[in-house]
Amino acid sequence: MVSKVKLNDSNSTRVPAEALQTQLSSIFEAVGCTSRHAEIAAKVLVAASVRGVDTHGVANVVGYSKNAADGTYTVPQETRVISESETTALVSGGNGIGLVSAYEAMEIAIEKAKKHGLGMVSIKDGHHVGMVAYYASMALEHDMIGMSMTTAAPAVRPALGAKKMLGTNPIGFAAPAGEERDFFLDMATSTVASGKVGLARRIGVPIPAGWGVTIPDGGEITSPPDGENETWALNPLGNTREQGSHKGYGLSVMVDILCGVLSGGGFSSKLDRGENMSWVMAIDIGKFRDIDDFKAMMDDMIRELHDTPPLPGAERVLVPGDPEADAMDDRLANGVPVENGQYAAIRERAAEVGVEVVI
Template sequence: MSSLLFQENTLRTFTECIFKAIGCPEKDAVLAADVLLSSDLRGIDSHGVARLSGYVRLWEKQRINTNPNITIVHETATTATVDGDSGLGLVVAPFAMNLAMEKAEKYGSGWVSVRNSNHFGIAGYHAMQAVKKDMVGFAMTNASPLVAPTYTTERLLGTNPMCYAFPAGNYPPVVVDMATAAAANGKLEIAQRAQKPVPAGWVQTSAGESTIDPHALKTGGSLLPLGSDRDHGSHKGFGLSATVDILTAVLSGANYGPWVPPFVAFLDPLPDLPGKGIGHFVGAMRVDGFRPVDEFKQNMDRWIERFKAAKPISEDCPVIIPGEPELEAEKLRKANGIPLTEAVVKDLRALGEKLGCGL
């Protein structure tokens, strides 16, 4: 499927317009757009402006509060729980991350759990805020249940991404940003739009059989945990996903497991939800709480250099440091524009026409 190129500023202006049209204050619209554009710039097309219509549908069904009163409902010197008042996760998560960094500046580390929020974009955006302050950043979120734990066909967990971001000296930060499923649902959506199969090991049918059909979730199938199956370590992916679910939701009071609301619109909320909204967990640790920052950065540079110097299996495929592909994508897309598939452009233009925002 062919793509059209759009300059960053064009998409940023359009995205801000959409968020303001559904009632976001100016500063929140700018922040939410920044989170989405960071995803598109970094090459994570599944979590960028392609998600805009989903947020609007949720707002239309009154599942998103575009002018939330975000509050701290429990707090100690180094920890807190935040209630997002059903706000955009794109706004609620930065509030929580700023709180975590404020605590880290005072006490060395800060940890914040979040309830009553919504989809927060890419985890990397939030974790990388800490790097700017010479801190190690953490961010994770749970999500609607699409993943079947090892040995079952029942959807009980989300793709539940986690990110760890580490500052370096002469090199860009090391950013480990990943789903705990074999693939994010957004990658299936990309394959659907491109009318292409997905790799084996991403999804299974309702009977638990491996399939390459990108539409498998629509017929009762499920995503698989990181590792794909038990023989290839899916129990480890299941364990990581469970960890994210517990830290983000059981700890905060958000919905967890099969009760996490879907990223689609529905009129009536489920009557037996155990918590509020979806959950996030973010944290920040000051590097100088462990050793001088300059020493740490020197050793991070040495770490990066040694791994980059590792002998590759093929000269065409050198070792990739976590965060490198996203950084390369950002350089290219800032210079050349952000590619959007025709299907996404059609969807965005229809959305813009409806809300009075031109693209």
């Protein structure tokens, strides 16, 4: 059932990644973003779609650009350093587009790591950052390990809880390999990202039991709810006490602490929908050990995991990042699938803001 909550060639239109970058950049610039910030915002969204994370991909340009145009987001924006040390910084996202502030915060973290081995930045006054692992992956080209996470307004019940109290609070982690694909972890601390429920509803498929429950009685949901409301909640990763729901719950609270409490921007239950506080980190591997040796050991570990005998009925053992890398290979070669309704909405939005429709 899970495999059905995906885009395919019957419900989507394939578009070259370069054309999407051009289209999205022009839309962002038309609503007041600087050319640099427009390029950044587009790049993050296109990267998500290229890697198969469609819920956090190019279709979000419609909502983001409307928020910029109506003043919900402040554009042009500034990522302002509030306080810092050699290895840390607290920055304000300036109420701007979250994609931009998280990107620029990771740039700060990387520069600090180059000088001192480690850089950490907490971000307040922010908004939705899209695919959270994108920012962790920015460290890879610098031979660094990256980590990133973000809070969100309540959508998830705590373990044993009958009320939404936590965001999906995702975590991203990336580490470079040598000959093998880089390690790339992108996970919500809920059983599933909330966007997948919306995607299932749009393309008309059920959701697996265990993704969410009705509130306050805890009944299973298989028909995708119509938007966010107080009648249902996503489950924490693990779902039930017996299956380890306390682990997803604990990770979610950890994200709230690093992103919301450390920044002072507020933890999940204090956030309005659309507000997000974030945290990023870069680690310079070369300050610990020889980078080539590190990558060689990463290769050994990844190969051993791939060589693990699969369970009956399973094709092969995957390593985090494999599905996204497979999607990237396909989509860069054959175009990025954009859900038909969202493809039309992007084209319509481009016309609305007065830029050329190029997709």
